[in-house]
Amino acid sequence: MPVYFFTLLLNPMPLNVEQIRKDFPILERETQRGKRIIYLDSTATSQKPVQVIEAMNNYYRRSNANIHRGVHTLAEEATAMYEGAREKIAKFINAATSREIIYTRNTTESINLVAYSWARANLKAGDLVILTEMEHHSNLVPWQMLQAERGIQLEFISVLEDGLLDLDDYAALLDRNPKLVSFTHMSNVLGTINPATDIIRMAHDAGAITLVDGAQSVPHLSVDVRALNADFYAFSAHKMCGPTGIGILYGKSALLEAMPPFLGGGDMIKEVKLRSFRPNTLPHKFEAGTPAIAEAIGFGAAVDYLSNLGMDNIAAHEHEITAYALERLEEIPGVKIFGPAADKKGGVAAFTLEGVHPHDVAQILDQDGVAVRAGHHCAQPLHEKFGIPATSRASFYIYTTKEEVDMLVNGIYKVKEMFG
């Protein structure tokens, strides 16, 4: 039996949500006159606490300089801050060394890095890559592009009606000698937390390398890449209280060492001649050009912020809110929720309301300051699987309260009235 995450949480401490909300100035904002914003779109991007905003401001106010190779004080400070953030991030996901932490722009670029560097060096025509039907476009399109270029084969682990992966289907696919299994740790639509440890172990038993899309899991769960035994693990800062424009590719150093560079340019080289170059050592080998320095520092501050709260405490809070939200939403006639029960999912509730398009639901909710997302959430094939063009999606984070869920529910009743 696969072990799902919430069976593992031990004695979490309740979050002091009232105190946390004071760290997020944007939550004071009114988007509609007299109505404070109710931000239920953290799965798209989370809000940012003052600690993160200030860390980036301080860097620009006091320490701004380009990193590496500089010997003056500012350059040294900037380098130390940039590399210090990498250390924090490595520790946060329990990587063996910060050399395994590659800065990228976001999860999408991290996946593309593996597709361009590792896959183009290791996959040939006919080689099998296993994905799942619940992938975000960012873990579909890079492989479709490689399929068009190289003639690799793609197969997809089925999603069952209850939103869980069909692990029997997966076991059958593994008999076909796959080279790579690339899957999301947590679905951005269904909220399903996949049994990553089992999926990875089964892949390794079949001789395949694994890549995990952790865009939704790292912000919400305690993730330990060594316990998971993941070969590659990708995630973004902006969904976990950090800034946009910076993400991470974690890779086991033996794999990263053997891979050709990705983008060419400054900083990724050890030596350059007119007709040749030698690549730099890890992690710089994969970091060409001046990177997002302030954003990396902001990412480090975000990791500090979440670590102080405790990832297990965060997961427990979101679980409580999600269970409450599912219960309240299920009461509403005409509402259909997609994905598994609360004990197998993260803080996401994607739903449809009979007779009303999700865009209209989102727009009318916005009138009361309730921010939800509507559309296919970059998972069009998953929506097609369930026979719907789009869903409305409410998502929850460390600052979400039950009162906000109540406002969402009241808003949906109002939508029903308008479309009556």
Place this chain on the structure above:
Amino acid sequence: MDDLYREVIIEHYKNPAYRGKLDPHDISFADNNPLCGDHIQIDLRVGADGVVTDARFDGHGCAISQASADLLIESIIGKPLEDVKKLNKASVLELLGIDLGPVRLKCALLSLKVLKAGIYGLGEAGDELVE
């Protein structure tokens, strides 16, 4: 906001007069709004004099996209194709009688883009068609 969901829009969404397909037709074209997956197909019959004699739309999407398609079809039946080609963003907003932000504007303009791409025989309903 309450303007956005004026009764006329909800009414055209729930009870469209021109939803359906025409077979045979002289022009038929369909495209999606990639942002949200709204889908519109438009079929036209055009007389020898170049006048639209009949038209229908089909597809799925939000109230704004579907109501605007219905209103658009209503407005072009009996009109010369040459006049239909001149329709733009302002014409659709006038039909809807509301003002829209940039995201919802895409919903409202999908039907006009599909209509014009069909008339011009283009492969894709691009934004430039409604500027």
